[in-house]
Amino acid sequence: MSGSFSASNIFLQSNSNGRRRCAACKYLRRRCSQDCILAPYFHHSQPERFVCVHRIFGASNVARMLEHVPTHNRAQAADTIATEAYMRMEDPVYGCTTIIARLQHEIHKAQNELAMLKAHITIHKACQQQQLQNISGQPSNQLMFPAEEAHWGMDDNGLLLPDFSPNLF
């Protein structure tokens, strides 16, 4: 009995060609097959990485997500999933959205400051233009603004992201 138990133990530690189980299969106490989809991305040397991912997403969900991603993108996908899982473990309420909200706040601040700086620059340019016109002796009834000044300060909206505002501020 003990011999068969030892044999099954050894069987579970590695597969038939001696390859060690991946962190996922070791945690889940199952045989790590040759085509285990999680093995390339959850090495046995980093068990905590899979523990995070499993607690937040679940092993079967992660395997399914990786299956739906092209093979050449799976490593990146596994990394980002692990990152999100780790952030959610650190902050169960907001996860990685804390960083997103703070970045959006900083971007809004920077955009507003930029708009005001450009307004001030426009005023200075207008004054300068007026001064030059006065010096040259040519009367002018209105300030002239370069056409390109008409569209500064607009949000490029190139990044269509819904703002996340979890009442952090």
Next chain:
Amino acid sequence: MTSPSPLRPAPFGSNSPCAACKFLRRKCQPDCIFAPYFKSDHPEKFVGVHRIFGASNVGKLLNEIKPEFREDAVRSLVYEAEWRIRDPVYGCVGVITALHQKLRRLQLDLTLARAELSCYQNAVTVEVPQPNFPVNHSGFFGSGAYDATEMAGVRLLDNGGGEFIGGGVTGHHRNF
């Protein structure tokens, strides 16, 4: 004290399962942890969260969070799930990367704008006679997108110049 009557109508909504229990095809208990946050009128929220995180993981997570923070937690989970579905490779990490890049570009633009403004401020100013035309505040900034009267940081002076008085326009946050 009146005994319960089978003819008495049930309280409104008590028999309506939440989106989670409806999706999972189970009876929605009175103490269902999902019910306050996954209403039946927005089933797509739970579908996304279940697809990425799994109902049992979400339930465990919510149970570990104080009730006053659970709504925020659900909002962030829904947001993360939506972005993972949209971008299966990068998910929310892709959003963070893109926002970082956008912020860096803006900070560069700010540096250049401050330098340009500093050049003007260091220049020698000359007295300018008051122009005899009305100043159109909304047209002053070209597109009219930023009305000068709404921009607390800039005030137009009678001599045609402008004065930066600080303050600022608060950004408009679209609620997710």
